[in-house]
Amino acid sequence: MPLGKPRGERADAKRNRLRLLATARRMMAEGGPESVTMDALAERAGLGKGTVFRRFGTRAGIFRALLEEEAVRFQELVLAGPPPLGPGAGPAERLVAYGRVRIGFLVDNLEVARAAMERDSRLPAVQVDMTFAHVRMLLRQADLGVRDPDSLAMQLAAALEGPLLLYVSSGRDAEAPGSEAGLRLADAWQDLVERLFRSGPK
Amino acid sequence: MPLGKPRGERADAKRNRLRLLATARRMMAEGGPESVTMDALAERAGLGKGTVFRRFGTRAGIFRALLEEEAVRFQELVLAGPPPLGPGAGPAERLVAYGRVRIGFLVDNLEVARAAMERDSRLPAVQVDMTFAHVRMLLRQADLGVRDPDSLAMQLAAALEGPLLLYVSSGRDAEAPGSEAGLRLADAWQDLVERLFRSGPK
DNA sequence: AATACAACCGGGGTAAAGTCCGTTTAGAAG
DNA sequence: CTTCTAAACGGACTTTACCCCGGTTGTATT
Numbered sequence: 001m002p003l004g005k006p007r008g009e010r011a012d013a014k015r016n017r018l019r020l021l022a023t024a025r026r027m028m029a030e031g032g033p034e035s036v037t038m039d040a041l042a043e044r045a046g047l048g049k050g051t052v053f054r055r056f057g058t059r060a061g062i063f064r065a066l067l068e069e070e071a072v073r074f075q076e077l078v079l080a081g082p083p084p085l086g087p088g089a090g091p092a093e094r095l096v097a098y099g100r101v102r103i104g105f106l107v108d109n110l111e112v113a114r115a116a117m118e119r120d121s122r123l124p125a126v127q128v129d130m131t132f133a134h135v136r137m138l139l140r141q142a143d144l145g146v147r148d149p150d151s152l153a154m155q156l157a158a159a160l161e162g163p164l165l166l167y168v169s170s171g172r173d174a175e176a177p178g179s180e181a182g183l184r185l186a187d188a189w190q191d192l193v194e195r196l197f198r199s200g201p202k
Numbered sequence: 203m204p205l206g207k208p209r210g211e212r213a214d215a216k217r218n219r220l221r222l223l224a225t226a227r228r229m230m231a232e233g234g235p236e237s238v239t240m241d242a243l244a245e246r247a248g249l250g251k252g253t254v255f256r257r258f259g260t261r262a263g264i265f266r267a268l269l270e271e272e273a274v275r276f277q278e279l280v281l282a283g284p285p286p287l288g289p290g291a292g293p294a295e296r297l298v299a300y301g302r303v304r305i306g307f308l309v310d311n312l313e314v315a316r317a318a319m320e321r322d323s324r325l326p327a328v329q330v331d332m333t334f335a336h337v338r339m340l341l342r343q344a345d346l347g348v349r350d351p352d353s354l355a356m357q358l359a360a361a362l363e364g365p366l367l368l369y370v371s372s373g374r375d376a377e378a379p380g381s382e383a384g385l386r387l388a389d390a391w392q393d394l395v396e397r398l399f400r401s402g403p404k
Numbered sequence: 405a406a407t408a409c410a411a412c413c414g415g416g417g418t419a420a421a422g423t424c425c426g427t428t429t430a431g432a433a434g
Numbered sequence: 435c436t437t438c439t440a441a442a443c444g445g446a447c448t449t450t451a452c453c454c455c456g457g458t459t460g461t462a463t464t
Contacts, residue, residue, distance in 0.1 A: 010411060010460060049416095049452090054411095148386060158361045187353065188353030195401045215442060218442085239420060241421090253442075
């Protein structure tokens with residue numbers, strides 16, 4: 001009993017999903033995230049409002065989807081990247097490299113990331129899970145003699161996640177547009193990790 | 203030139219502010235944060251909606267105010283507390299103690315904290331500022347030989363702030379109600395700090 | 405090709421956040 | 435006590451996220 005298919009996404013549904021994402025991106029480029037209202041999005045995409053909600057659940061869901069599209073690229077970069085990132089270097093080096101790239105990614109996608117957690121307050125779980133899993137993996141490999149490496153991984157992941165950057169980039173005077181702040185954070189991350197590893201494997 | 207007063211808060215305004223906060227707390231105890239709508243709050247407090255918005259700006263503002271009331275107690279505890287917290291111990295010990303207490307505080311106030319960042323996405327700046335400032339102070343005192351202690355402080359503060367806890371407490375199976383997760387985080391924090399300091403002051 | 409049904413579509417309806425502005429009042433000054 | 439004004443008040447109004455459900459369409463099966 002082959003049971004056919006796991007009931008995949010219907011062709012028309014897929015078409016509409018892509019159409020909506022594309023439209024959302026265009027609207028965002030033109031008028032910022034606030035301009036992407038559900039009504040306007042539906043109309044400009046030539047679809048009903050109900051359809052938009054069916055696909056994305058909430059407004060934040062749209063931005064999450066947008067962010068995830070980018071995250072796929074990011075993920076590939078990390079997994080298949082050259083040695084400081086991908087396999088081929090020590091855990092410390094990889095962790096440093098990963099953090100730097102991750103921070104850069106978030107800085108580049110600040111607006112979307114911010115919109116993605118509006119009205120949800122909880123972080124986009126998928127993203128955090130990815131970060132957490134990666135950090136945990138490297139931490140386990142490193143085999144520092146920590147009591148609870150997984151919780152440590154959680155704490156470290158916090159330093160690489162959206163809310164921190166949102167804070168840094170929102171409070172400060174309008175000058176440093178975020179990219180500079182991102183650089184400082186990346187350097188600090190490197191310091192943090194190196195210090196952590198220098199304290200010895202046991 | 204005494205210049206009179208800086209035009210303080212009017213008596214009726216103060217009365218109403220307190221009345222609103224008390225009402226909000228009561229409503230939250232009864233029906234959770236979702237039950238605190240602006241209309242309902244205004245009505246139950248016997249005031250107009252405009253008044254509510256004048257005082258708190260946004261819905262999240264109400265929860266921020268609530269959280270801040272608690273935070274005052276917390277702040278006093280930290281500043282005046284017995285030696286592991288207040289002055290009288292080394293920076294490492296103080297940092298560990300502070301983190302543990304801070305995590306506990308947030309776990310105790312998860313619901314309010316979550317509601318306080320709804321629809322704002324940026325953290326309650328006041329809170330983060332406090333945490334950041336405290337960590338930075340202790341870090342400077344410790345005089346590890348870090349290139350940029352302030353950025354490091356930022357990263358560490360991230361491990362003590364709301365979003366992290368929200369994530370930990372929301373994703374996991376419903377069993378560990380958060381207090382257990384908080385304990386693991388607190389232990390991990392201790393590990394992290396101790397390791398960081400063990401890596402030597404230069 | 406016909407049938408069945410699950411998934412999708414549309415758009416009017418609801419509730420709640422946030423805005424506006426005319427009215428009222430606290431409290432300082434004369 | 436009267437006057438004056440900045441601040442506070444109220445509640446109707448607007449906007450927008452989100453829900454509902456009858457009608458339509460894609461897809462698999464025979």
